[in-house]
Amino acid sequence: MTLRLTELVVAVGGHDRAAFTELYRLTSHRVFGLALRMLGNRSTAEEVTQEVYLQTWVLADRYDASISSPMGWLMMLTHRRAVDRIRMDRSAVEREMVFGHLHLGQDRDVVLEEVEQSHDERAVQDCMDALTPLQRETISLAYYGGRTYSEVAEHLGAPVPTVKTRIRDGLKRLADCLLGPDAE
Structure with missing residues (x-):
């Protein structure tokens, strides 16, 4: 057999x-x-x-x-x-439990939360546009596509260390963009 x-x-x-x-x-x-x-x-x-x-x-x-x-x-x-x-x-269960404990019984302003979420999403998108095309694609595959480093590397035909470097450098640039030049 x-x-x-x-x-x-x-x-x-x-x-x-x-x-x-x-x-x-x-x-x-x-x-x-x-x-x-x-x-x-x-x-x-x-x-x-x-x-x-x-x-x-x-x-x-x-x-x-x-x-x-x-x-x-x-x-x-x-x-x-x-x-x-x-x-x-x-991991999903643990995240839900932590979220539940942190937000149990708290009053929420749903409209404000939606406005803040929309603002944050727009800021991330603007900063994503500031990345190099390779960084943007690599981060999108990993974080929005839910792929592992290995899967991203395979998809892009690049070595895993290269993918990790692109993601690390891209996330650093995103953080710098989102936090502004005065943040350190």
């Missing part, structure tokens, strides 16, 4: 749809099973499974049989995606 799965992954790397369908048919029950065991939620496990096979389609040309078996590779991808989802969900 490992030999057949290896052949399929290699074919998927060449964007063979029939091979992808067969790979999915032969392995999806295990990928979904691992995701479900880790996440404990059927719909979230289905989403993670879908993400794993999308990632498989994109990364299959980089699969190295000398490092792991095809099933081991798929399980590694599944484990990483599930851990990312757990961390993301935990």
